[in-house]
Amino acid sequence: MKTMTTGSEREPEKLPGGATGITALGLARSFGSVSAVKNIDFHAAPGEVTALIGPNGSGKTTLLLMLASLLRPDAGTIRIHGIDPIKDPRAARARLGWMPDTLGVWEALTSREILVTMGALYGLNKATARIRAGELLEIVNLTELADTPARVLSRGQSQRLSLARALINDPEVLLLDEPASGLDPGARVQLRTLLRQLATSGKTVVISSHVLVELDEMADSAVFLTKGRSVRSQRLDEAGTQGRNYTVTSLDLPALRRALEAGNVDAVYVSNFENVGGDAKVKVAGETQAAALLASLVAAGVPVTAFAPSSGLLEETYLSLEDEMP
């Protein structure tokens, strides 16, 4: 993990044909009388990190299981790099890496043995599997624990081992179910960097998580699920054109209020009790407008100490969806 990817590298290459990545249309799946997935359309492009967002029980794990070729949808079609995982699951699996939300570790085996075994199950020969296992253990920082039984691994360490396992077959499509849960902040940053690198190298990365701020930083696009339906797909680089709430903090709330009212900007004011300072929440149409507003406030001599989006982009969409729900 030597290189941090920069924002400009986030731009996905436009691949011709459109046959790559993941495309799922009209997916439905029920378990007995409980329909976990009712109607989901999903697309994840290669070279991008696609976030899967939704409350508990919205069908994220069920969707990932269907994409991972483990669960047969009742209706709908799936294409993984053009392959139908229902008709030809083995061809799909050769290209898939799946990290489940359960840890799934063989406790008596060492991390290295687990990875070599999994490599063998993907048809790698012993020497290749060994080299690959060594590389992956280094990537997920488990080299020191590589030869101790997996039962001594902490939750976060097992999680990293699970990620390494999902990468053993050098998958073109990576499906990660809550990969960040249980990771310490350092490991989260590493995970983010790793996933960005994988996306940059042309892989299709799908990640489900509850930590929306984190997804903000690594996802290129997001699909929102509620009650088994895909309710919105969003690209994060559209952020510049999307109206958002900003919080402006000033040492002098009356001055801020005068300046905003002079500019005809609607705002909600929250004053501090101990001094004249306070916050104003404003709705801004886009990033350009936000910059202009800040410039005008500074020019008007308002003592601004903070000027930032009120919440993460995904969180805002997520919360607005919850508002829309009946």
Added chain:
Amino acid sequence: MSISTDQRPAGSAPTLGYLSGIGTIFGLEIRQRIRNRGWYIMLGIWFVVVAAVVGLAALSVGVDEFGPGQVMFELVIAFVLFFGMLIAPALSANSITGDRASGTLAILQNTLLTPGQLMWGKWLASWVASLGFLVVTIPLIGWAMTYGDVYLPGAPVLLGMLALELAMVCALGVGVSALANRTLFAVMVTYLLVALLGLGTLIAYGLSMQLVKTEVQISNQVWPEEYMGDEYYGEWDQDAYTCESRVYPQETFATDRITWLLAANPFVVVADAAPRVPPPPGDDEMNSSAGPMGAISDGVRMSQAGPEYLMPCLNGVKSDMTLPTSTPLWPLGLGIQALFVGGIVAAGRNKLKTPAGKLSSGTRIA
């Protein structure tokens, strides 16, 4: 550091050979088993128990023309079969449900592995593990061999059939394990199915006796006059009798018609397949076997022969009292077992197919 290795050449999907997949699963399973300390403790206790029983047999048998070797050897076989039937379900029935519980089954299913490879590998591992219980008794078998009276043509057949029966029980366990969702349930069902073979066949046989009750006409045996005299000190030849012509009815059971019910019993299969120990010279008694397996074999043959061979005087005619060469029962037994186990294994394999269609309620496949 590169995350991806060399770009895979276009069009060549990686493949997993059928045997290599089985081998990998076998390695995965057996490594987990041999790292389990409880396993060695169990083998140790096992050895002590079998050694004690065999040792006592060595002391108490071997007074007459039988050496103790054959009895000791058959005792080891019977013990390993009996305890194998108790241990093998526990070894095999958690193999897939255990993976389900720990979340590793779905990970295996997500590789290039087929359900068949998974089951073969798991079966092979649990079979080898249960054969471990036979392997630790090798010193005891060796001890029995030192007496020199073990019937050598029978020994490899008994050992081979024993291994085959353990393989059957393990296959049953793996099949049930693939079908069940909880380990406890899988172990219990496997025990019940093994009991169905081991005890159920006996119960069915016993209850069917009433259905084959028949009446035969027999008459009394008469031995030569001189045997009855007070001053007769010669050898009493049991076979030197004649039959009275006056017959009377006697109720008996036509066991020859129900012996097939015993066929699927693992003990019967093992005992029946082994060549019979020839009777010691000068002894033409029917029951020439002192060991448990030989006794089972004799019992089955007598049951197959039916009432005609049990009655010394049937319809006023003297029976020659030698057992006819009966048709071997073990091929039928193995056939029944194979169908039974095969059906369960096939159903289990079907359940492991992914993408999964039906899921039983309350289970997650991940």
